[in-house]
Amino acid sequence: MQLTYLEAIRQGIWEEMDRDPTVFCLGEDIGIYGGAFKVTDGFIDRFGPERVIDTPIAESAIVGAAFGASLTGMRPVAEFQFMDFIGCAFNQISNMVAKTHYLWGAPAPLVLRGPSGGYVHGGPFHSQNPEMWFVHNPGLKVICPATPYDAKGLIKSAIRDNNPCIFFEHKYLYRRIKEEVPAEDYVVPIGKARVAREGKDLSIITYAAMVHTALEAAEILSKEGIDLEILDLRTVSPLDREAIAQTVKKTNKVIILHEHSRTGGLAGEIAAIINEEAFDDLDGPVVRIAGLDSAVPFSPPQEHHYLPKVEDVVRESRRLNAY
Amino acid sequence: MGNKKTKSKHNSNGNRPRNGARAGNPHGGTAALGRPVERSSTMGNNSPNAGFRTYSIPDYRLEHPDFTVRQHTEKDRQGHEHVRYEVEGNLDSPVPPIRDSKYLDKKQCIEIYRWMLINRKMEVALENLYKQGKVVGGVYFGLGQEACSCASAYALDKDDWFAPMIRNQGSLLVRGFRASDIMMQYMAKADSPTKGRDGTSHFGDIEKRNMVSPISMLGDLIPVLSGVALGARLQGRNIAVMTYIGDGGQSTGVTYEGINFAAVQNLGLVLFVESNLWAYSTPSEMQYRCKDLAERAIGYGIPGVIVDGTDACQVYDAGREAVDRAHRGEGPTLIEAKMMRMKGHAIHDAASYVPKPMLEFWKKRDPIARFENYVVKEKKWLTAKENEALITEVEEVIEAEREIAVNSPMPTPESAEGGVFCEDGCHEIKPKYGMPKVKKGTGSYKETEAAVHLK
Numbered sequence: 001m002q003l004t005y006l007e008a009i010r011q012g013i014w015e016e017m018d019r020d021p022t023v024f025c026l027g028e029d030i031g032i033y034g035g036a037f038k039v040t041d042g043f044i045d046r047f048g049p050e051r052v053i054d055t056p057i058a059e060s061a062i063v064g065a066a067f068g069a070s071l072t073g074m075r076p077v078a079e080f081q082f083m084d085f086i087g088c089a090f091n092q093i094s095n096m097v098a099k100t101h102y103l104w105g106a107p108a109p110l111v112l113r114g115p116s117g118g119y120v121h122g123g124p125f126h127s128q129n130p131e132m133w134f135v136h137n138p139g140l141k142v143i144c145p146a147t148p149y150d151a152k153g154l155i156k157s158a159i160r161d162n163n164p165c166i167f168f169e170h171k172y173l174y175r176r177i178k179e180e181v182p183a184e185d186y187v188v189p190i191g192k193a194r195v196a197r198e199g200k201d202l203s204i205i206t207y208a209a210m211v212h213t214a215l216e217a218a219e220i221l222s223k224e225g226i227d228l229e230i231l232d233l234r235t236v237s238p239l240d241r242e243a244i245a246q247t248v249k250k251t252n253k254v255i256i257l258h259e260h261s262r263t264g265g266l267a268g269e270i271a272a273i274i275n276e277e278a279f280d281d282l283d284g285p286v287v288r289i290a291g292l293d294s295a296v297p298f299s300p301p302q303e304h305h306y307l308p309k310v311e312d313v314v315r316e317s318r319r320l321n322a323y
Numbered sequence: 324m325g326n327k328k329t330k331s332k333h334n335s336n337g338n339r340p341r342n343g344a345r346a347g348n349p350h351g352g353t354a355a356l357g358r359p360v361e362r363s364s365t366m367g368n369n370s371p372n373a374g375f376r377t378y379s380i381p382d383y384r385l386e387h388p389d390f391t392v393r394q395h396t397e398k399d400r401q402g403h404e405h406v407r408y409e410v411e412g413n414l415d416s417p418v419p420p421i422r423d424s425k426y427l428d429k430k431q432c433i434e435i436y437r438w439m440l441i442n443r444k445m446e447v448a449l450e451n452l453y454k455q456g457k458v459v460g461g462v463y464f465g466l467g468q469e470a471c472s473c474a475s476a477y478a479l480d481k482d483d484w485f486a487p488m489i490r491n492q493g494s495l496l497v498r499g500f501r502a503s504d505i506m507m508q509y510m511a512k513a514d515s516p517t518k519g520r521d522g523t524s525h526f527g528d529i530e531k532r533n534m535v536s537p538i539s540m541l542g543d544l545i546p547v548l549s550g551v552a553l554g555a556r557l558q559g560r561n562i563a564v565m566t567y568i569g570d571g572g573q574s575t576g577v578t579y580e581g582i583n584f585a586a587v588q589n590l591g592l593v594l595f596v597e598s599n600l601w602a603y604s605t606p607s608e609m610q611y612r613c614k615d616l617a618e619r620a621i622g623y624g625i626p627g628v629i630v631d632g633t634d635a636c637q638v639y640d641a642g643r644e645a646v647d648r649a650h651r652g653e654g655p656t657l658i659e660a661k662m663m664r665m666k667g668h669a670i671h672d673a674a675s676y677v678p679k680p681m682l683e684f685w686k687k688r689d690p691i692a693r694f695e696n697y698v699v700k701e702k703k704w705l706t707a708k709e710n711e712a713l714i715t716e717v718e719e720v721i722e723a724e725r726e727i728a729v730n731s732p733m734p735t736p737e738s739a740e741g742g743v744f745c746e747d748g749c750h751e752i753k754p755k756y757g758m759p760k761v762k763k764g765t766g767s768y769k770e771t772e773a774a775v776h777l778k
Contacts (some may be wrong), residue, residue, distance in 0.1 A: 006735020006771075007770055007771070010771065011768065020755055020760040021758055021759040022557075022752075022759060024557060024759070034771070038771045041771040042768070043765050045383050045764045045766035046763060046764045046765075046766035046767070046768075047763065047764065048762050048763075048764060050557060050762075051557070051759075051761075053588075055587075056583055056584060056587055058546075058580035058583065058584060059580075060543070060546060060576070060577040060580045060581075061534065061546040061549070061577070061580035061581055061583070061584035062414050063546075063549070064543060064546025064547040064549070064577070064580075064581060064584075065546050065549050065550030065553055065584055065588075066550060067550055068535070068546065068547040068549060068551040068552070068553065068554060068564075069550040069551065069553050069554030069557070070550075070553055070554070071529050071547075071550075071554065071753050072529075072551055072554030072555055072558065072559060072754065072755045072756070073752055073753045073754040074554040074558075074754065074759075076550075091540050091543060091577070092403070092543055092546070092547075092577070095538050095539075095540055095543070096540075096543050096547065099538070100536070101742060101743065101744060101745050102520065102743045103517055103520050103521045103525070103526075104517050104521070104525070104526050104527045104528075104536040105742070105750075106527060106529050106536070107534075107745035107749070107752060108745075109748040134626055139743050139744065141744075162750060162752055163743040163744050169628075228328075231484050254438075259611065288699060
């Protein structure tokens with residue numbers, strides 16, 4: 001059936017709650033209201049208020065309670081109304097949840113999920129991509145799907161995983177993309193990238209909404225005879241080092257594209273992996289396209305300037321191709 | 324969803340009358356700590372205080388120490404100014420008796436006394452190990468707080484959960500960890516509960532002893548323990564979840580979030596607020612403005628109570644009543660235990676900032692000396708000879724535990740690796756108290772309509 005990105009996530013959680021009585025949801029306004037974006041719409045009627053819990057506006061309490069429940073063998077799915085607010089729970093995630101298995105051997109099978117990303121004029125506190133705050137935290141799995149198929153398969157994997165998973169849903173994609181999703185149960189493995197477009201001239205390594213930006217650029221460039229390969233990481237921690245090395249070895253030229261700020265961003269880490277795994281295969285410098293080193297500004301012309309665009313990918317691809 | 328008949332059912336998510344709508348019987352938990360506590364009442368219209376509400380906080384102490392600490396500038400002989408803490412108030416009052424417990428019998432009192440002795444003797448052993456250079460890092464003591472640690476944990480049932488703070492080493496012992504476990508944590512040994520990966524009381528056990536590991540950041544355990552109670556409730560069990568916070572730690576925002584979450588969800592949190600007067604070097608006067616931290620309970624809408632933290636019977640009784648409330652599904656309780664931290668923050672800290680008269684006052688209220696006097700002299704439950712034999716037995720236990728700890732090897736460097744994630748076959752995740760019974764509504768899956776926020 002044809003599903004939007006949002007519907008795919010919603011269906012994934014719904015099916016997991018149907019399948020496994022230990023799965024439950026908690027978060028702000030997720031019950032009768034169904035969530036700010038309606039991801040849990042109808043859940044409270046189906047699964048009851050015991051399993052679809054409206055919480056106080058208290059992100060540390062939400063994460064703490066999810067973690068505590070996971071210690072008793074439950075599989076909580078906690079919603080952040082916007083992923084920007086995950087900062088309010090940072091200590092709980094970084095110092096409590098992420099370290100628990102390494103330090104004292106307690107598994108924490110919980111999912112923290114919510115909308116992230118720009119392109120919707122949400123302003124500095126409703127547009128962020130805070131995944132790097134958590135990539136630098138060993139013990140967490142960080143997932144950023146780009147398509148409805150992957151979103152559904154990955155939310156199911158995250159719920160079934162025995163580790164804390166942070167699931168970033170790109171809000172720009174929620175209702176803008178639609179694709180055929182199988183009706184039967186399936187999962188997409190965490191930590192595995194996919195080639196979103198096969199190509200031979202240069203590779204774009206990216207994820208989430210930027211996959212679609214890269215695909216658009218690829219269409220434009222194909223008319224000029226530049227053939228892009230697009231690697232969709234799907235999971236940003238742990239990274240699929242093998243897939244990164246493979247695409248570099250194939251095309252010998254690479255652009256890393258992400259929405260969040262450049263400095264300390266994922267591109268730096270991927271560039272280092274390329275150095276370690278495929279330095280001899282490079283025929284040009286590793287290029288980064290990223291958001292500016294500032295907050296995400298509110299006004300549309302400013303936000304447009306801040307965020308990576310199709311024309312950025314086209315321009316940088318032409319430059320690197322000629323190198 | 325599509326249900327024409329509207330049924331009103333009580334559930335965990337509220338449906339309780341709120342302020343104003345209630346008739347003197349707030350929340351589901353009526354009998355706070357075994358007796359009705361009128362936490363909010365509005366005076367009748369004829370009263371001169373019409374419109375004012377009164378709240379009460381039971382205070383079980385047999386004395387009410389009355390002094391304050393303030394900053395004071397003094398000059399030395401050279402005329403240089405120094406800012407010091409000084410204490411003002413009545414510091415000469417006699418030591419009160421132990422309040423007889425409503426629940427504890429002779430055998431149980433002796434058992435708690437023994438746990439307190441083990442707690443203290445273990446910390447003495449740790450201090451010696453530190454002086455011998457065998458401890459990695461510092462040592463944190465619960466001197467003066469043994470009654471609060473031991474008698475509180477003693478009030479828990481087997482299926483209940485707890486999480487200690489750094490000074491609650493007595494709670495760990497009562498809940499079944501060995502003194503050698505704690506010693507090996509301090510010595511960073513391979514056989515320590517965390518296999519060297521963390522020290523102090525930072526370890527846990529979700530299998531047998533139902534303990535959540537603390538972290539160094541204060542207050543974070545409160546929502547976590549609330550979540551444990553939530554998980555158990557989803558599995559059909561009302562359990563008690565006990566944790567601790569100091570007068571310093573309660574200043575954190577997550578403390579508020581955690582207690583409020585437990586209150587709203589009516590979860591069996593038993594929170595001991597250990598008012599030990601010093602948060603590292605900062606006196607409680609600079610930590611909060613209200614008279615007693617138990618008053619905070621009023622704001623949370625939960626029962627609050629004050630006990631003498633150096634009186635094991637008071638601590639146990641309040642803990643037991645809170646645990647019973649939790650088991651009845653009546654929600655959280657805040658217990659403020661008043662005492663003083665009788666050593667520095669950690670072993671490196673001589674606590675020279677504590678005014679001497681204050682230390683002397685609380686020295687006379689040593690929880691173990693008081694309880695020894697109670698058990699041996701007042702109740703005559705132990706003869707002097709039996710008491711001596713008990714102390715000797717405890718010393719032998721600690722010596723044997725010390726031997727085990729000292730003889731454990733250091734971990735290999737490579738053992739720093741691995742275990743970051745729970746891999747396949749590493750742990751089986753299953754509900755601890757049984758599979759939740761799922762009630763399914765009639766709502767079937769159908770696609771949701773357009774989004775609302777930020778299209």
